Amino acid sequence: MLLSLLTVQTFAQSSYRRVKARNGDGVETLLLRNGLNPRQYGASFKQLNRKNLTRRNGLVTGRTYLLPKRAVTRKTPARTTRSTRTARTATAAPQVVGKGPISKSVLFGPRYGAPAARYGTLRGAVYYLSSGHGGPDPGAIGKYGSYKLAEDEYAYDVTVRLARVLLEYGATVYVMVQDPNDGIRDENVLPMDYDEVQYPNLRIPLSQVQRLRQRIAQVNRLHARHKGAYQRLLALHVDSRSEGQNIDVFFYHHANSPTGERLARNIHRVFTSRYKRSQPNRPYSGNVSERSNLYEVRNSHAAAVFMELGNIRNQKDQRRFVVADNRQALANWIAEGIIADYRGKK
Ligand SMILES: [Zn+2]
Structure with a gap:
């Protein structure tokens, strides 16, 4: 029982993706480059990395940062196949x-x-x-x-x-x-x-x-x-x-x-x-x-x-x-x- 709990915890911690900040990176650019919307993930990123941010929430070049985990989005039932139909189904119900x-x-x-x-x-x-x-x-x-x-x-x-x-x-x-x-x-x-x-x-x-x-x-x-x-x-x-x-x-x-x-x-x-x-x-x-x-x-x-x-x-x-x-x-x-x-x- 205890053992399994430990494993879960270790797994949870190590499953954050780690990325290095490049010269000129800010929170936004780093998130965007890694496919995360800053509006959605900015706050959790700062929370997750608060010890490694500068006073004004900046990044330090060369330092490693953890990326928040992508929220699981519920998709509409997938009718999609890897065919030319994909294009049509992907845009079938755009959000207004x-x-x-x-x-x-x-x-x-x-x-x-x-x-x-x-x-x-x-x-x-x-x-x-x-x-x-x-x-x-x-x-x-x-x-x-x-x-x-x-x-x-x-x-x-x-x-x-x-x-x-x-x-x-x-x-x-x-x-x-x-x-x-x-x-x-x-x-x-x-x-x-x-x-x-x-x-x-x-x-x-x-x-x-x-x-x-x-x-x-x-x-x-x-x-x-x-x-x-x-x-x-x-x-x-x-x-x-x-x-x-x-x-x-x-x-x-x-x-x-x-x-x-x-x-x-x-x-x-x-x-x-x-x-x-x-x-x-x-x-x-x-x-x-x-x-x-x-x-x-x-x-x-x-x-x-x-x-x-x-x-x-x-x-x-x-x-x-x-x-x-x-x-x-x-x-x-x-x-x-x-x-x-x-x-x-x-
Ligand atoms: Zn362009």
Whole structure:
């Protein structure tokens, strides 16, 4: 009797996963990297590791920390098999956060508000704008002085700015990731939060695979509704691998999508000429290439362009993103390329 009790206790203690804090880690980043939602597990993490935290609840680089155990979540009876049906069943019953889509005035925030369609240039075109990450996943995190810059916040800000421009030109726009209270922000440092939802107000899953499945399932559903229209998906990210000196912006399209490629080239063309004009002494070596294995590019029924606008972890790139005018410029340039593409369509 006593023996079995002991074994249970020993087992319970040793069953916490142990991880080492890396340079720059905070509780949030450490939890996220290990697939745990900070909102859900932050408190138990601090409780579990209180002896190893700094006074301000910081982590010590190189020190080992215990990860809280994942709460057992009750799943709906599994009908899933490892087949193509998985995608559909995984998104069959997404959790609805609020009532219907977020209104445009809320989406663009009090400073900018909902735009009026002032021109008809993009009338008839339908755009799905997918900013990278969001909800429980902030994406890449850069250090900026004592601040942390989260990829999803900056990609989001450029994306809603882009959405607003496209709406002004008369397009139909679906913003696939939406924040219920951020709007367009002009601050340099955009605080990291986790409350983004997926259009039309669905909870964003932590798992990347589930998140993208849910997003693209939604895009494809809408795509069917707009059958016959010119439809494009644009995915915006801020975490390219490039660590070099050059100002690189990468545009990816599917190998079998000439329309995706054409849009990528049209946007790239604008970037090339604008960079030359604004910074003649800085080399710009962005490019357009095929990357058919990206989930969104591969599975979207709308022709897709996946953009990496820079790297939030790169100090030079950070300057491009912390200035609100630069974020607006990026949005404007993308919009310009989009307009050129729509004008040139057959
Ligand atoms: Zn990303």
